[in-house]
Amino acid sequence: MNEKDWELLQTLYEMKNITKAAEKLFISQPALTYRLRSLENEFGVEIAKRGTKRLQFTSEGEYLVEYSRKMLNELAKTKDQLLNMAGNIQGHLRIGVSSHFAHYRLPTILKDFLAVYPNVQVNVTTGWSTKISQKLERKEVHIGIIRGSYEWKEQSILLNEENVCLISKNKIHMGDLPSIGRISYKTDPIFDNMIKDWWNHHFSQPPMVTMEVDRIETCKEMVRNGLGYAIIPQISLRPHDQLYNRILAIDNHPLLRKTWLIYSNSALDLSVVKAFVQFVTTQLRQQAHSL
Secondary structure, three states: OOHHHHHHHHHHHHHOOHHHHHHHHOOOHHHHHHHHHHHHHHHOOOOEEEOOOOEEEOHHHHHHHHHHHHHHHHHHHHHHHHHHOOOOOOEEEEEEEEHHHHHHOHHHHHHHHHHHOOOEEEEEEEEOHHHHHHHHHOOOOOEEEEEOOOOOOOEEEEEEEEEEEEEEOOOOOHHHHHHOEEEEEOOOHHHHHHHHHHHHHHOOOOOEEEEEEOOHHHHHHHHHOOOOEEEEEHHHOOHHHOOEEEEOEEOOEEOEEEEEEEEOHHHHHOHHHHHHHHHHHHHHHHHHHHO
16 A cells, blocks of 8 residues: 555545546546556455445555554655755745635735745645634644634634625615525535624524525626625625615624634744744734734
8 A cells, every 4th residue: 555545545535526626636437446446456445335326435444544644744744845955945835824815815925925935835725714723633734724712722812803894786775685685605504603693683583594505706796686685794795885774783893804823832843834823924914013
């Protein structure tokens, strides 16, 4: 069992589908199936049951998946340490980032960082903050950038906090909201609960959700066409959106959405991680002084 096998098992477990896993690994389906059978013969266990739609991993298969995850992490850690021993700022920086922050803010940060440290290779994983924090706990990423309030026992830096806004094509009266269609989008549970708390504080009847979309940009496009209103974090608003927006509050306290950079103390042993943390911290200080 080698590195390619570890990656194969991780991909199969993620996709739960041989065809999709083969596409992601850029190998043929027969080649993937053959290698999976070879691993089963090598260990004398059935790794996954072939269903009509999804693979179902056996307990032995899940054990091997966890083993492969640990081995890939150890291999990546070893490579990082060897590059770190050279004394230069180089190597791989693995960052897990909230999807919204990755879309609206991360590109500029990475562009500026790589201009200073061109020998660094950045690997970015995006997703909901819950999954990013889990990846950091499993040491699959060096640094997490998450939104909302999550318990993290080690190092954290407040990157940003922005208001939560109600957006619409034209100005609307807040008292009319229960009778106006809302366009909702998939978001993390913490932000969803924040919106529910605000609504319940102001209204005794539920909102009239007329559309549910998967992305915030799709949501904004629906609002732009006068199909309803939406509630979004201010980070998602851009000047060219040309939407009416109103900051939401409870008892005159604005709803705030916070973004945190989190990492473990041991991660700072890697020069590339330390450089990124220092770079972001310096940027924050410069932004504060310019205000």
